[in-house]
Amino acid sequence: MDLADKSKFPLVVVVGGGFGGLQVAKHLKDKPVNVLMLDKHNYHTFQPLMYQVAMGSLECESIAFSLRKNFEGQKNLRFRVAEVTAIRSESNYIETTIGVITYDYLVIATGSTTNFFGNKEIEKHAMPMKSIPEALNLRYQILQNLEQAVLLNTKEEREPYLNFVLVGAGPTGVELSGSLAEIRNHILTKDYPELKKEEMKVYLVDFLPVVLAPMSETSQKSAEKSLRGMGVELLLGEKVESYDGHMISFASGKKIITKNVIWSAGVMGQIPEGISADVIQRGNRIETNEICLVKGTSNIFAIGDVAASITAETPKGHPGVAQVAMQQGENVAKNIVNII
Numbered sequence: 001m002d003l004a005d006k007s008k009f010p011l012v013v014v015v016g017g018g019f020g021g022l023q024v025a026k027h028l029k030d031k032p033v034n035v036l037m038l039d040k041h042n043y044h045t046f047q048p049l050m051y052q053v054a055m056g057s058l059e060c061e062s063i064a065f066s067l068r069k070n071f072e073g074q075k076n077l078r079f080r081v082a083e084v085t086a087i088r089s090e091s092n093y094i095e096t097t098i099g100v101i102t103y104d105y106l107v108i109a110t111g112s113t114t115n116f117f118g119n120k121e122i123e124k125h126a127m128p129m130k131s132i133p134e135a136l137n138l139r140y141q142i143l144q145n146l147e148q149a150v151l152l153n154t155k156e157e158r159e160p161y162l163n164f165v166l167v168g169a170g171p172t173g174v175e176l177s178g179s180l181a182e183i184r185n186h187i188l189t190k191d192y193p194e195l196k197k198e199e200m201k202v203y204l205v206d207f208l209p210v211v212l213a214p215m216s217e218t219s220q221k222s223a224e225k226s227l228r229g230m231g232v233e234l235l236l237g238e239k240v241e242s243y244d245g246h247m248i249s250f251a252s253g254k255k256i257i258t259k260n261v262i263w264s265a266g267v268m269g270q271i272p273e274g275i276s277a278d279v280i281q282r283g284n285r286i287e288t289n290e291i292c293l294v295k296g297t298s299n300i301f302a303i304g305d306v307a308a309s310i311t312a313e314t315p316k317g318h319p320g321v322a323q324v325a326m327q328q329g330e331n332v333a334k335n336i337v338n339i340i
């Protein structure tokens with residue numbers, strides 16, 4: 001396959017077909033550039049509805065969209081499934097699973113991955129939910145554990161299979177704990193008449209004293225009230241120390257026996273190798289200026305979850321939400337057109 005760019009137009013390589021990358025490519029349509037979009041998957045993932053896939057209320061095709069189909073008719077764009085493994089900014093090329101590709105402009109839009117904060121034991125045993133395969137795995141594990149509980153004779157034996165612990169009371173933890181509580185309240189005894197509603201427990205844990213910490217106090221109070229009303233047990237101000245696949249332990253000394261720990265306590269940028277350590281900020285995000293240009297470069301942009309656009313107004317960068325990635329993507333495309 002020939003990936004060399006033989007036209008007179010500059011080649012913009014967009015790494016990642018997520019919320020940010022899609023906007024870059026779309027806003028470069030009919031512009032005097034060639035666009036090569038690379039993603040390790042052939043589909044875009046609509047992450048905001050992932051919890052519904054995990055909970056069985058949506059099938060995965062409802063949140064996965066073909067990237068190739070999305071760009072049908074965009075003549076200046078080619079798409080390839082490839083993982084970018086390294087960025088060699090000094091020589092303007094990237095290393096990928098389909099070979100070396102040189103670029104004129106590079107846009108890094110690789111998003112984020114689950115942050116286990118270096119705890120390998122938790123990483124091994126807890127269930128994350130940052131991709132469609134992980135959401136399906138979560139769904140499968142939950143159903144398997146309910147089936148297992150049916151086979152056991154005593155309450156004590158069933159307890160680890162029926163205790164659900166969500167770590168991280170951000171939007172994902174709140175959505176998942178609410179959905180699990182709804183399953184317990186409305187579905188459990190219909191689908192599993194052998195089980196008792198009271199035996200299934202849903203805990204939502206955070207080391208901060210509130211749920212939805214970055215949101216307004218009104219939202220926090222309202223979410224807390226709804227969750228308690230549904231029977232979610234809130235363990236706020238509790239720091240997880242360990243989880244060995246059977247018991248989760250907290251710094252306070254509290255322990256819960258469980259086979260179901262769902263980890264949504266944080267994310268970190270997914271950065272291919274080769275980016276200078278000097279520009280990697282808190283949360284493994286690449287530092288950029290206000291127009292998303294990676295610090296110290298003149299033709300590499302980073303947008304969305306993987307980027308921290310650090311300015312006087314945003315000393316920690318922007319929050320990792322889809323709107324930020326989309327707006328940055330559109331602006332980067334416009335800036336590239338202005339530069340060339």
Ligand SMILES: Cc1cc2nc3c(=O)[nH]c(=O)nc-3n(C[C@H](O)[C@H](O)[C@H](O)COP(=O)(O)OP(=O)(O)OC[C@H]3O[C@@H](n4cnc5c(N)ncnc54)[C@H](O)[C@@H]3O)c2cc1C
Binds near residue numbers: 044084305325
């Ligand atoms: C469960 C969940 C719920 C969410 N709910 C909301 C919500 O309600 N509202 C909201 O605004 N935000 C929400 N978010 C956050 C939002 O999804 C992210 O902020 C957004 O996806 C970031 O866009 P992005 O383009 O930076 O990265 P992504 O959309 O994550 O896209 C990154 C892309 O890069 C690809 N990629 C990664 N590494 C490589 C590589 N090395 N080579 C090639 N391809 C690579 C990936 O396959 C992926 O397609 C949610 C996130 C999650 C996980």
